[in-house]
Amino acid sequence: MSSTVIRSVSPAVTLESEASPLDSSLKRRLRRTTRRHRLRAFALTLPLLAFILLFFALPLVDMMARSFYDPRVANTLPETVAVLEDWEFEGLPPEAAYAAVTREILERQEDGSLGSLALQLNHEIAGARTLLLRTAKGLEETPSPAVGSSYQELLTSIHRQWGEQDFWSTLKIMGNSFTLRHYLAAFDQRYDANGEIVARPDYEQVHVMLFGRTLWASALIVVLTLLLGFPIAYHIANSPPKVGNLLLILVLLPFWTALLVRTAAWIVLLQQQGVLNDLLVALGLVADEARLRMMHNMTGTIVAMTHIMLPFMVLPLYSVMKSIPPVHMRAAASLGAPPFLAFIRVYLPQTKPGIAAGCILVFILCIGYYITPALVGGRTGQFISSFVAYHIQQSLNWGLAAALSGVILVTVLLLYTLYSRLFGGDSIRLG
Amino acid sequence: MPITRHRTTRAVALAAGATTLFAVAATASAQSITVVSGGGAYSQSQIEAYHKPFAAETGATVNSADYNFDLGPIRAQVEAGNVHWDVADVEEHQAIRGCAEGLFEKIDISDMPAAADGTPAEEDFIEGTFSECAIGTILFSTIYAYDERQFSDGQERPTTLADFFDVEKFPGRRGLQSKGQGTLEFALMADGVPPEEVYDVLSTEEGMNRAFSMLERVKDDAVWWDTGAQSVQILADGEVAMTISWNGRIQTAIDEEQLPAKIVWDNQMWMLNMWSIPKGGANVDLARDFIAFASRPENMAEQTKHIPYAPVRQSALELVPEEIARTLPTYPENFANALKFDASWWADYGDQTENRFTSWLAR
Numbered sequence: 001m002s003s004t005v006i007r008s009v010s011p012a013v014t015l016e017s018e019a020s021p022l023d024s025s026l027k028r029r030l031r032r033t034t035r036r037h038r039l040r041a042f043a044l045t046l047p048l049l050a051f052i053l054l055f056f057a058l059p060l061v062d063m064m065a066r067s068f069y070d071p072r073v074a075n076t077l078p079e080t081v082a083v084l085e086d087w088e089f090e091g092l093p094p095e096a097a098y099a100a101v102t103r104e105i106l107e108r109q110e111d112g113s114l115g116s117l118a119l120q121l122n123h124e125i126a127g128a129r130t131l132l133l134r135t136a137k138g139l140e141e142t143p144s145p146a147v148g149s150s151y152q153e154l155l156t157s158i159h160r161q162w163g164e165q166d167f168w169s170t171l172k173i174m175g176n177s178f179t180l181r182h183y184l185a186a187f188d189q190r191y192d193a194n195g196e197i198v199a200r201p202d203y204e205q206v207h208v209m210l211f212g213r214t215l216w217a218s219a220l221i222v223v224l225t226l227l228l229g230f231p232i233a234y235h236i237a238n239s240p241p242k243v244g245n246l247l248l249i250l251v252l253l254p255f256w257t258a259l260l261v262r263t264a265a266w267i268v269l270l271q272q273q274g275v276l277n278d279l280l281v282a283l284g285l286v287a288d289e290a291r292l293r294m295m296h297n298m299t300g301t302i303v304a305m306t307h308i309m310l311p312f313m314v315l316p317l318y319s320v321m322k323s324i325p326p327v328h329m330r331a332a333a334s335l336g337a338p339p340f341l342a343f344i345r346v347y348l349p350q351t352k353p354g355i356a357a358g359c360i361l362v363f364i365l366c367i368g369y370y371i372t373p374a375l376v377g378g379r380t381g382q383f384i385s386s387f388v389a390y391h392i393q394q395s396l397n398w399g400l401a402a403a404l405s406g407v408i409l410v411t412v413l414l415l416y417t418l419y420s421r422l423f424g425g426d427s428i429r430l431g
Numbered sequence: 432m433p434i435t436r437h438r439t440t441r442a443v444a445l446a447a448g449a450t451t452l453f454a455v456a457a458t459a460s461a462q463s464i465t466v467v468s469g470g471g472a473y474s475q476s477q478i479e480a481y482h483k484p485f486a487a488e489t490g491a492t493v494n495s496a497d498y499n500f501d502l503g504p505i506r507a508q509v510e511a512g513n514v515h516w517d518v519a520d521v522e523e524h525q526a527i528r529g530c531a532e533g534l535f536e537k538i539d540i541s542d543m544p545a546a547a548d549g550t551p552a553e554e555d556f557i558e559g560t561f562s563e564c565a566i567g568t569i570l571f572s573t574i575y576a577y578d579e580r581q582f583s584d585g586q587e588r589p590t591t592l593a594d595f596f597d598v599e600k601f602p603g604r605r606g607l608q609s610k611g612q613g614t615l616e617f618a619l620m621a622d623g624v625p626p627e628e629v630y631d632v633l634s635t636e637e638g639m640n641r642a643f644s645m646l647e648r649v650k651d652d653a654v655w656w657d658t659g660a661q662s663v664q665i666l667a668d669g670e671v672a673m674t675i676s677w678n679g680r681i682q683t684a685i686d687e688e689q690l691p692a693k694i695v696w697d698n699q700m701w702m703l704n705m706w707s708i709p710k711g712g713a714n715v716d717l718a719r720d721f722i723a724f725a726s727r728p729e730n731m732a733e734q735t736k737h738i739p740y741a742p743v744r745q746s747a748l749e750l751v752p753e754e755i756a757r758t759l760p761t762y763p764e765n766f767a768n769a770l771k772f773d774a775s776w777w778a779d780y781g782d783q784t785e786n787r788f789t790s791w792l793a794r
Contacts, residue, residue, distance in 0.1 A: 127779045133531065203643070206790035273670070296654075379655065379792045390789055395782060 064409075067402035071177040076117045077104045081175035084168070089195045093168050098151035106143060109136040123397055125170050131159050169193040182403035207387065207404065211411075214383040217302060218366035222359050224306045225313040229358065230351075232310075233317035238326070251314050254307065263375045266304045270294040296378030304376045305366060312365060313358040320354030356423045364412050384408065463492035464714045464721060468520035469704075470497030476737035477520070481725040484733075488724070491717060502529055505709050509534045514712040518721055520568065524774030526705045530564035536708040536715060538566055543726045546746035552726070557761065559771055560743040565705035566722055567743035569734070572699040572760040572769070573613050576681045577673035578666055579691040592698040595673060596621040596645055598652050603672025606665045607646075609655035611788030612777055613700060616770060617675065618645035620698040626770035634780070643791060655792065666692055682739035682758050694758075696765035702772040703743060735759065 074081050079100040087093045108114040114136055121128035138158035145154040155162035173181060173191050184190055184197060188205040192198045199205070236247045254262055269275050272291045280286040294300060324347065332342035370385040377383070384404060391401035466482065468474045474495055482493040496516060498504055502525050508514045521529065529535050540561045543552035553561075560567030575595050581603055582588055589601050596618070598605070607614055616629050622645045624632050632638035654671050656662045662676040663684050678699070684690035706722045708715060724730065731742035732750035741759035742748055748761055756762050760769070777784075 122779070123782050126783045130775070130779045137531075203640075203787055204790055206793055210793060273668075380794075382793055386793070387789075394789075395786060397782075 063398075063402045064406055065402075066399050067182050067406045068180065069178055070174075070182075070399055072120055073117070073171070073174045074177045076108055076113055077101065077171075077175065080104055080171070084172040084175055087168075087172065089165070089169055089172070089193065092152070092163065092165060093172075095150055095152055097168070098155055098162070102139060102144070102151050102155060105132065105136055106139055109140075121171070121174065123395070124174060125161075125167060127161065128167075131161050131167075134159055135162075166193045169195065182399040183406070185400050186403040186407050207384070210382070210384040210387060211407065214367055214385075215411075217298065217305075217383065218363050220302060221305050221309055221366050222313075222363050224302070225309050225362050226355065226359065228306070229310055229313035229317055230355075233314045233321055233354075236314075236318050237321035237324075248318070251311055255311050259308070259371060260375075262308065263304055263372055266300070266307070266376060267295055270300060270303065271296075295376055296381070298377070298381040300376035300378065301373045301381035301383075304372050305369065308372060309362045309365060312361045316357040316361065317351065317354040320351050320357075324350045352423070356419065360416065360419050363415065367412060368408055462490070462714070462717055463494060464517040464717050465494040465496050465515060466518040466520070466721065467496040467498050467516040469500055472738055473740075476734050476740075477725075479737050480730050480734035481721070484730065485721055485724045489717075489720065493721070500525065502534070505529065505534055506532070509710050512711060514709045516709055517712045517714045517718040519707050519709055520704055521565065521707050522774075523565075523567075523703050523705055524778065526562060526565035526707055527775060529707065530562065534710055535564035536710050536718075537564055538706075538708065538719070538722065540566065542719065543723055544728075546728055546744070548746070550746065552744075555728075555744050555746050557743050557745065560703055560705075562705075565707040566726060567703045567705050568725065568731075569738075569740035570701050570703045570743050570760055571740045572678045572696075572701040573617075573675060573772070574678050574681070574694050574696055574699045574760075575617075575673055575675045576666060576692045576694045578669060578671070579693055580669065581672045588693070589673065589695055590697065592617060592621045592695070593623075595675075595695070596649055598649055601672065604652045604654050604670065605649045606654045606656055606662055606671040606674025606676070607649070608662070608675055609657055609792065611784045612781065613772070614646065614675070615639075615642040615784065615788070616700055616772070617698070618642040620770060621645055626698065626768055629770055630773050630776045633776070639784070639787070643787075646791075663690070666690065678758075678760055679739050686739075696760070696762075696769075698768055698770060699760055699765065700770045700772050701760050702774070 077100075080097060083097040083100050084093060087097065105114065108117060114132060118129040118132040121132065125131075135155065135158050142154065145151055152162070161167045169191070173179070173195065181191060185200075186207050188200045188208050189197050190200050232247070232251065236244050236251070238244075239247060267274070271277070272293060272295070274295070276294070277286070277291045281288050281291065286292060294303070328346050328350070329342055332346040333339070337345065367383075368385055369383060370389060373381055373383045374386055374389070377386075385408075388401050388404045388408075391397045391404070466477070468477055474497060478495055482495060485491070486493050498519075500522050502521075505516065505519055505521075506529075508516060526535070538561075540553050540556065541551065543556070543561075543566060545551050546555045556567060557570070560570065575592070577589055587600075589595060594601055595605065615633060619629050619632055619638065619642045620626060622641060624638075624641075633642065654665055654674075656665060656674070659677055659680045662674050663680050665671045666674050666676070666681075667684065667688070667690055673695075678694060681690070681692055681694055685692055706725065708718045708722070712718065726744070728742070728744050728747040728750055731744055731747035734740070735742060735751050735755055739755075739758055741761040742751070743761075745761075748756055748759065751759070757765075760766060
């Protein structure tokens with residue numbers, strides 16, 4: 001940035017230097033010192049930049065790359081993948097593919113990388129692990145077919161799946177280093193044996209439903225926090241400072257409490273043997289056998305998330321309301337507006353930036369939220385993040401986890417763009 | 432190994448002394464072997480039943496090491512040609528895998544001591560508890576247990592696996608493990624599939640659908656647990672009427688914390704831990720002696736006093752006092768229609784099956 005500044009300034013300097021050489025040298029010196037100061041200031045931010053680049057940007061890029069780039073099969077079975085490139089999913093692949101895969105399985109067995117290949121194929125093809133290990137064992141005894149026989153017959157005699165088109169199709173698709181298969185899986189689709197994109201069977205469809213659930217639940221939480229937070233923010237902003245500060249501390253207090261403690265407190269309150277249920281039973285409002293299930297389901301998630309998100313709604317609202325002069329309402333009243341009309345026409349429009357900021361902040365935080373739904377959501381109150389966690393920790397299908405995160409990221413960016421188009425980028429005030 | 436708790440606390444104190452004992456023995460004898468196992472109460476029970484008497488009988492030193500039943504370190508030692516674990520206690524599927532990879536010495540079942548009545552080891556060991564490279568040591572089960580407090584006197588109690596899935600006959604919430612592994616086998620057996628056909632049925636699309644539609648019956652009443660400790664906790668808290676769990680965990684809670692629970696053994700699902708010898712160690716012969724020693728029926732019976740796992744030999748079970756024997760998976764009444772858990776089936780079909788299970792759970 002500094003270079004453009006210098007370039008734009010230099011012609012002016014030359015002009016002036018004709019007029020007064022002393023003046024220009026002074027300016028040069030001044031310029032040099034400012035530049036030095038600017039560099040020094042920039043140097044102070046270097047550790048942070050390096051930190052962000054190293055521990056945030058790079059892993060993020062790496063993770064996102066995994067969602068569409070996966071060269072592992074292409075690297076372990078290069079020849080086979082090359083032969084399969086010319087095969088267009090019609091019938092079984094040519095003999096050359098069988099010969100190549102035989103050779104490469106033996107090589108991989110030799111260098112010890114067959115096991116990890118087997119695990120990886122097993123993600124997409126049930127039984128691929130046994131297939132590869134048994135094939136390797138079979139090939140150790142008869143590494144090449146008898147005279148007059150083919151590699152195809154040899155492999156198919158070791159394991160029948162070598163004679164199935166499905167298996168080869170999947171192998172070909174996994175051999176593509178650049179692939180959309182993880183994104184297809186994220187939307188409950190897949191490639192079939194002919195390389196066409198088809199929907200997954202009903203019982204495997206879950207991601208789209210979870211995306212939908214995450215979106216509507218997040219929207220509901222936004223509405224709830226707005227309904228609860230607006231009056232609180234108004235009250236804090238319009239109380240005398242002493243009371244206002246106290247109220248603000250009450251809003252912030254949960255902020256300073258560990259997330260797990262807050263979440264556990266909700267479990268204590270809402271579970272079937274919990275405080276609220278005990279109270280309802282004691283009051284005779286609910287029968288002991290019919291205690292309400294408010295925890296470990298969507299109700300639990302909504303309640304706990306609304307509580308946790310409340311400060312993120314109250315603070316932007318408060319900071320905007322604080323800046324609205326009280327005389328506006330008085331002026332409206334003196335001009336004859338009834339309180340409700342004055343509120344709608346005069347006050348509410350002025351809080352728009354705060355509402356916009358609070359809503360977008362809460363919504364974005366909700367979409368990617370993991371820990372609270374995981375703790376109180378049971379099975380039906382989970383967000384899409386639970387499947388990101390599942391694929392990272394349990395199924396070890398990082399490609400799919402990355403694709404799911406990618407979809408979340410794009411959704412957030414799209415919503416943000418839409419929002420700033422509707423409300424104008426600078427109308428959002430985060431306090 | 433699902434449980435790490437102790438049956439008798441006395442063993443802990445004894446074990447502390449044992450370490451010093453071994454140190455003294457080390458100076459007296461040149462021979463020593465290292466036995467690696469899962470640690471905690473489980474290793475303690477082995478030290479009491481096997482390590483100490485073996486040291487006393489042979490004069491050799493037995494060192495105990497802990498690991499988390501992962502083949503990695505064994506593979507590293509064998510490949511580097513620097514084997515310092517002479518005997519390894521491994522889970523069955525790891526034994527099969529390690530054997531295929533050539534990590535273990537071959538062990539012949541006929542080298543194991545015969546039973547007191549002369550029955551050769553091959554017939555005395557329960558079917559499926561020994562293989563080419565490994566000899567079974569203990570056996571434990573996944574079972575279900577119910578909360579006795581939730582049943583009044585004279586009320587009918589659940590006795591079969593099908594009862595667990597019958598929420599109309601036995602109302603109340605059910606605890607199940609939140610993964611397909613094990614849960615699907617139980618669902619099929621409850622639906623009437625005999626244990627020996629479970630994995631064949633599960634390998635078909637219809638069989639899988641059948642298992643899931645069985646689970647659908649308890650879904651609304653299910654509490655899903657992730658760890659063994661949780662399974663005991665929800666039962667103790669009265670949150671569920673019955674729960675799937677592991678026999679060792681439940682039995683320990685019954686013995687030590689007076690948990691009013693009862694184990695139902697019908698269609699239990701068992702798995703086992705095995706002794707193996709990492710290839711290329713310096714003390715292979717002594718390691719073989721140790722395994723033969725640990726396979727003596729009387730020593731196996733001794734271990735059950737310290738931990739509620741079952742010996743894998745018929746003759747060992749006969750030596751166990753009746754009141755303990757009843758609480759073990761291999762007690763004839765308990766063992767009648769047991770299913771042997773098939774880890775290699777899960778290695779092949781686990782990815783797809785667990786994905787489907789997780790998707791099903793989230794709906």
